[in-house]
Structure formats: structure tokens, C-alpha cells
Amino acid sequence: MAWRSRSTSSSTMARRYFLSIRYRKAATIYQARWPGLQRAGGGEGLRLSEAAFQIRSRDATRILDAIPDAPNLHRIRPAELLCNKGSCLIYKADKSLYADDDHLSKAGAEFLSPLFAPVFATQR
Secondary structure, eight states: TTTTTTTTTTTHHHHHHHHHHHHHHHHHHHHOOOOEEEETTOOOOEEEEEHHHHHHHHHHHHHHSOOOOOOOOOOOOHHHHHTTTTEEEETTEESSSSSSSSOOHHHHHHHHHHGHHHHHTTTT
16 A cells, blocks of 8 residues: 555554545535535635525524523524634534534534533523
8 A cells, every 4th residue: 555654553544544535425415515615724624605604594693683682692603613714614623513404413512612601601
């Protein structure tokens, strides 16, 4: 195998190969469902253009923003963590942040958990 380094174990190479296949498969699935998909550098995974993200979430955001402010109402804006520099994460650290086209996976919920910390801190 010409691509294998002598210092890299076969199990490490197998894992890298598997993750590479899984990443390409995820990219193919997401590209079909989400036009505007981009491959991010620096290990950031797959990203969706922020414009495409805003279009996808526009109706839900409009409905939720129509709810009048109240003392115990906390507005959570996922874009605050998901989006940066014109694009939004959908796949990071070998994990999909979405379970389907619109709903977060467990990894996605864990990624956004810092947004909920202030809400739970005020409940004490």
C-alpha cells in the first residue's frame, strides 16, 4: 500500500479511511438535501452557506419571533454557534449535527448546549 506511512498503524489507517468514506457519504447526502453546501477546512467538517441556512429557518424564526416577550421567555438562536463568517456548520468532528433535514442530532444538541446555560442558570 503506497499511501500508508511506516509510522502509522494499519488500524489508524483503516479508521482514517472509514472516516473519509463516511465524510464523503455525508457530503453526498447533504448536498442533495441542502443546496449551498460547502466543505470547510481546518477540520470543521461540512458547512451550509449562511444565506441558505437563513432561508431554511426563515418560517420557523418568523413564527417564534412573533411570540411576545415575557419574563420567562428565553430566545435561543442556534445561528449564534452554528454560523460564522457567512457559513453554518452541519457536520463537525466526524459527527452530523443534524438527525434529518431540519432537526438536531444528539451531537448537534450537545454542540448548542452552551446557548442553554444562561437559561438554566436563571432557573435556580
